Amino acid sequence: MPIRQNILIAVDAVVFGYMNANLHVLLVKRKGSTFHKEWALVGGFVLDDEPLTTAVKRELKEETGVQLDYLEQLFTFGDTVDRDPRSRVISVAYFGLINSSKIVPIGDTDAMDAKWYPVNELPDLAFDHSEILNSALDRLRAKLTYQPIGFDLLPNEFLFSELEQLYVTLLGKDIDRRNFRKKIMSFGFLEETSLFKQKKSGRPAKLFRFNDLKYRELESKGIYFDL
Amino acid sequence: MPIRQNILIAVDAVVFGYMNANLHVLLVKRKGSTFHKEWALVGGFVLDDEPLTTAVKRELKEETGVQLDYLEQLFTFGDTVDRDPRSRVISVAYFGLINSSKIVPIGDTDAMDAKWYPVNELPDLAFDHSEILNSALDRLRAKLTYQPIGFDLLPNEFLFSELEQLYVTLLGKDIDRRNFRKKIMSFGFLEETSLFKQKKSGRPAKLFRFNDLKYRELESKGIYFDL
DNA sequence: CCAAAAGTGTTGTGGTTACACCCATGA
DNA sequence: TCATGGGTGTAACCACAACACTTTTGG
CATH class of the missing domain: 3.90.79.10 (Nucleoside Triphosphate Pyrophosphohydrolase)
Incomplete structure (x- = not known):
């Protein structure tokens, strides 16, 4: 050549x-x-x-x-x-x-x-x-908005509030806590663990884990998040 | 270097x-x-x-x-x-x-x-x-699914049925004519012209035109088509 | 008057939004 | 008992899906 x-x-x-x-x-x-x-x-x-x-x-x-x-x-x-x-x-x-x-x-x-x-x-x-x-x-x-990216950024086990906070930070707008939880949970790729995390103050919070299997299933079909 | x-x-x-x-x-x-x-x-x-x-x-x-x-x-x-x-x-x-x-x-x-x-x-x-x-x-x-690509593929003036046909071809699945029309029209970037096109048979059809201005407005906000 | 393609509305359902109070803990 | 953050339900509304008949033309 x-x-x-x-x-x-x-x-x-x-x-x-x-x-x-x-x-x-x-x-x-x-x-x-x-x-x-x-x-x-x-x-x-x-x-x-x-x-x-x-x-x-x-x-x-x-x-x-x-x-x-x-x-x-x-x-x-x-x-x-x-x-x-x-x-x-x-x-x-x-x-x-x-x-x-x-x-x-x-x-x-x-x-x-x-x-x-x-x-x-x-x-x-x-x-x-x-x-x-x-x-x-x-x-x-x-x-x-079309991939649950949070899971690659958060630790393996995390608080729901951390996930929410991540979206707030990245999107730069507020989110209704109840609706957010409902939506994320409806996808079914999040699992509750039986662990709790004690913060300095306030009620202890459940730790969640990401279920890869469930996620890959959905991913192929295409997910869509509006928020 | x-x-x-x-x-x-x-x-x-x-x-x-x-x-x-x-x-x-x-x-x-x-x-x-x-x-x-x-x-x-x-x-x-x-x-x-x-x-x-x-x-x-x-x-x-x-x-x-x-x-x-x-x-x-x-x-x-x-x-x-x-x-x-x-x-x-x-x-x-x-x-x-x-x-x-x-x-x-x-x-x-x-x-x-x-x-x-x-x-x-x-x-x-x-x-x-x-x-x-x-x-x-x-x-x-x-x-x-997120951009009205049809408009870059079709001629400047086209029939609604051509747009529909294009989506059918590209998506490989059928579309309900009425719902499709409603959805596309609701975006507001399509304009009716007063022209008609006479086909070999059947009722003559209106020609439509794409309104760039309206489209650019929407584009920045993000459109979402499911179909 | 028949064939061919264009055009047009309604209804049920499911998802999204908006919204406010109680709970568990540590200090 | 107070401050802090966690957790939960419901009602109104809107967008989407499903569905079939009438209109206009040429032959």
Whole structure:
């Protein structure tokens, strides 16, 4: 094949985690020459014989050590020819969610170069990474209405109020507690456990668990949440 | 930047058109060495300083002369390292729709190398193009439930029965004529014209037109069609 | 007057919304 | 006993599904 191109291909990951009743994104502090010490999404160049998804997972592991519960392709950014000042780079962006119980609280010490940032307190980002992050946020909110995404963000066992709070945070509007409970329960993919969690004050609350089997059944038929 | 990659980047387009009460895809007959004379999606390599969308449009123009009414990024195929036998190629696939009234009936003569194929009579395709086409079909059907896609496929003025027929074809199930009409009309983005179309037999039918303004309004709020 | 396609309403049902009070606990 | 958050039911309303006959034209 006689063709010669001078375009590089990279992958970037927008990984969301939910902690302290807030949505967070995983960012890394760059060390190379360009955008030195600025915050950016996790990502890097794809190896010649490496599938794209392998590349994202490798970068995530190398740069932050996190392991994902959910990963999907988001969008390929290649309409802006100079999005990387060094050379033309096309980036395949991925969108990931991590279960709160698996979150390793990296970067709360300043020694690390990876950190969970609350989405409402983001720093300026390198390259066009803000744009990428924004499309990921749009996707997240859209998914919320047709997939019970909460379950990939919450720990394996959680309070109903935590699920509700997550929806409130992500949708940015209030929810009627009774109606929400009725709706979620009607899907049948939530199980009550017999465990309770004692909070500092107030009545102890039941812990719930997600039933994957029931969920996969429904998923194939297509669910629709309005809220 | 010291990095060197040996990966090529291409774009491919899955373009749908609706004619003779059937969904069609635009295919081209390959002429190069690999997959010579086999049918494939329209596509080709991206130029070094060319935005991705420009590349797809250029290829479409060069190979078939069609001009699209709707184009969106579909998916980037790069998990299979040997999808192109010659070299590693990552392909950014696009999904397009064309208005019936703009369809140039290429390829009904055998001299041409581009042709509209009905989706239920597809030939074998080169590379992993069947897979790409299938994801485009999935996307098309999914979009149908939250966007009035019919309007990008039908001519500017059309019969209600044509719109209905389009949904029947794409969804593969029957629709109640009265309920369908009520639902579509309730959105308010369809306008009656005062024109009539006389068919060979039967009562003449009103022609309808799509009101873009009203549609864009609704689109931002999010529409939902069940059907 | 027959064939062909267009056009048109009503009713039952099930889901969604709106809404407010009691319960269990720790301090 | 008070503060805090957890848990629950009902009634009005609206959207959807099911269903069949009449109208207009050409042959």
